[in-house]
Amino acid sequence: MQLPGERGRSPNGARPDRSLTVDWRRREVLRGAGAAGLALGLGACGDARPAVGLPPAGARPSLVPMRLTLDQLIDVKCCIRPLRAAGPNLSAERLGDTLVIHNYGHGGSGWSLSWGSAEIAVGKAMSTLPREVAVIGCGIIGLTTAVVAQRAGLRVTIYARELIQRTRSFRASGSFTPDSRVALAEPAGPAFGDLWEKMARLSWKAFRTYLGQPGNPVEFGDSYAVSESPITRRHWPRDPAITGSWKPGGLPQQNSEFGHYNDRIKDIMRQPVDLAPEENPFALPYAQRSSQMYFNFASYGHALLSEFFAMGGHFINREFHEPAELAGLPEKVVIHCTGYAARDFWRDDTIIPVRGQTGWLVPQDDAHYAVRHHNLSVHSKRDGIVVMNNLDPSGQDIGEMLGVGDSMELPDRGPIEAALKTLQPLFGRGGRS
Amino acid sequence: MNARLALLGAMLALVAAGGRAATESPAAGTAQGVYSAAQADAGAQVYAGRCAVCHGADLSGTWEIPALRGRFVGNWGRTPLAKLYDYLGHAMPQFAPGTLEPPDNVAVIAFLLRENGAPAGGRPLPADRAALERIVLDPVTPH
Numbered sequence A: 001m002q003l004p005g006e007r008g009r010s011p012n013g014a015r016p017d018r019s020l021t022v023d024w025r026r027r028e029v030l031r032g033a034g035a036a037g038l039a040l041g042l043g044a045c046g047d048a049r050p051a052v053g054l055p056p057a058g059a060r061p062s063l064v065p066m067r068l069t070l071d072q073l074i075d076v077k078c079c080i081r082p083l084r085a086a087g088p089n090l091s092a093e094r095l096g097d098t099l100v101i102h103n104y105g106h107g108g109s110g111w112s113l114s115w116g117s118a119e120i121a122v123g124k125a126m127s128t129l130p131r132e133v134a135v136i137g138c139g140i141i142g143l144t145t146a147v148v149a150q151r152a153g154l155r156v157t158i159y160a161r162e163l164i165q166r167t168r169s170f171r172a173s174g175s176f177t178p179d180s181r182v183a184l185a186e187p188a189g190p191a192f193g194d195l196w197e198k199m200a201r202l203s204w205k206a207f208r209t210y211l212g213q214p215g216n217p218v219e220f221g222d223s224y225a226v227s228e229s230p231i232t233r234r235h236w237p238r239d240p241a242i243t244g245s246w247k248p249g250g251l252p253q254q255n256s257e258f259g260h261y262n263d264r265i266k267d268i269m270r271q272p273v274d275l276a277p278e279e280n281p282f283a284l285p286y287a288q289r290s291s292q293m294y295f296n297f298a299s300y301g302h303a304l305l306s307e308f309f310a311m312g313g314h315f316i317n318r319e320f321h322e323p324a325e326l327a328g329l330p331e332k333v334v335i336h337c338t339g340y341a342a343r344d345f346w347r348d349d350t351i352i353p354v355r356g357q358t359g360w361l362v363p364q365d366d367a368h369y370a371v372r373h374h375n376l377s378v379h380s381k382r383d384g385i386v387v388m389n390n391l392d393p394s395g396q397d398i399g400e401m402l403g404v405g406d407s408m409e410l411p412d413r414g415p416i417e418a419a420l421k422t423l424q425p426l427f428g429r430g431g432r433s
Numbered sequence B: 001m002n003a004r005l006a007l008l009g010a011m012l013a014l015v016a017a018g019g020r021a022a023t024e025s026p027a028a029g030t031a032q033g034v035y036s037a038a039q040a041d042a043g044a045q046v047y048a049g050r051c052a053v054c055h056g057a058d059l060s061g062t063w064e065i066p067a068l069r070g071r072f073v074g075n076w077g078r079t080p081l082a083k084l085y086d087y088l089g090h091a092m093p094q095f096a097p098g099t100l101e102p103p104d105n106v107a108v109i110a111f112l113l114r115e116n117g118a119p120a121g122g123r124p125l126p127a128d129r130a131a132l133e134r135i136v137l138d139p140v141t142p143h
């Protein structure tokens, strides 16, 4: 059995123990007996699983290395995040005798906020006491909104150009990242933080109801950050050399303008923990582990669609060309979820395109975890290993500014291949081609 | 055959209309301003002290606890306020059901109406079941 860390070096230069699991057992017994002999001597009873003195809970020392060779790369997808400086549009407006409730513009957080955002939109719809609603769009936002409306007892018809499998939503990476490019701090204002927190918490609870469902639509996995130097949280202080900032109709000018809200939900999104050198299976001296909730697109999309149709939902394949067409629908309450396309369809030029792309490797079922190094990442999920290269073309980390203002939605394999080449050696011999 | 079906249809329609007339007997709807602003302010105090811990300061609820805006109108819409009054009187606050005194009960209803977009009027909502039986919760237009 090969360990990813086999060729790695700990900071003091020592070669890590080949068999970490066995090593841990030895230490457990020692520590268990000494440090907490008082805990009723549990550690000394000869059981290999003493109650005290264990390595950090949840640590998994023996990772099967990911196969990151180029021959595994089977898809590269590109997508545009619909960022609005003020955060998603959740307002309602009248269009003749039709009430249009918006639910679009979720930036890099559409999956993560889908349930909370749907709850708000459907709540608004419910206050007019409709029997039926139309949902425009069948990406993660539209489909979730439709299901939430059905669960609230409404008859729902989805009108969209594409079902979820062919939408931008299926070109995301698919983790719970609720504050990723979701708003700019200043234009969104402090009230947005409260709204965001509601949406994030509600979504978190909703997603958890899918854990363990057939096909594992939602899962938790370990996520490792690895580095040659100690890992600290990256901060982006304002760069005084950049004098401009976002103006209506314009773009953010620097990272410090983005809103960050994850600290509000620290109690559910736990902070990463440092791995001790002997626990670090990677070929670099510093590693952190955290838990990550993520979505397997194929089974999650299937689960939502199944629920939608089982509850009597209708899907009508239709492209709308201008807002006025919505007033012609039989449903007089319409929830508008066209994502980035709302920029053109609703003429909302406050939507800022933020380009992003993902590479997809053949799924590897024996290695479900994620690794990040210098803003390059691989995440092995059931629907494939997602590869992201979030460095700019010159190899610089420009944080959330990457892709801002870029609506070129064609994939470029180069950066994905480069990420694979850099990440491969982190897995020691197991990752070598 | 067709004629008989048509007759049956007409009879059913009559029955339905009659049924509707009976439930629509209440005289007023909350769109007409059925509470006073002062009462809603008092209700806000009651809400903050006895309800907000669970339903949230902004009435948005949680995954487990119902929101008291938006969907709330869906759940109680076109229903006489007496039903809500009874429910709150029996069941809320959940940790101490049956302790919401009638004046607090109508005050908190006034607050809920205001928060859900119903306009205030000149007179307070009476703590009188029979009167509340004649006022239904109207739909509202969100923004």
Ligand SMILES: Cc1cc2nc3c(=O)[nH]c(=O)nc-3n(C[C@H](O)[C@H](O)[C@H](O)COP(=O)(O)OP(=O)(O)OC[C@H]3O[C@@H](n4cnc5c(N)ncnc54)[C@H](O)[C@@H]3O)c2cc1C
Residues within 6 Å of the ligand: A078, A079, A080, A081, A082, A103, A104, A105, A106, A107, A108, A109, A110, A111, A112, A113, A136, A137, A138, A139, A140, A141, A142, A159, A160, A161, A162, A163, A164, A167, A168, A169, A170, A171, A172, A173, A174, A175, A176, A177, A178, A318, A319, A320, A321, A337, A338, A339, A340, A341, A342, A345, A354, A355, A356, A357, A358
């Ligand atoms: C690279 C990348 C990675 C990402 N990773 C994550 C992540 O890990 N976690 C996360 O939470 N978010 C992530 N996101 C963000 C997420 O993908 C988006 O926020 C989300 O997909 C938006 O979903 P949506 O339903 O609003 O829009 P879409 O998925 O674009 O759906 C729009 C729907 O509207 C329909 N439509 C559009 N125009 C019309 C029209 N004129 N007439 C009829 N129908 C129309 C479409 O057919 C489609 O059904 C990522 C984004 C990118 C680019």
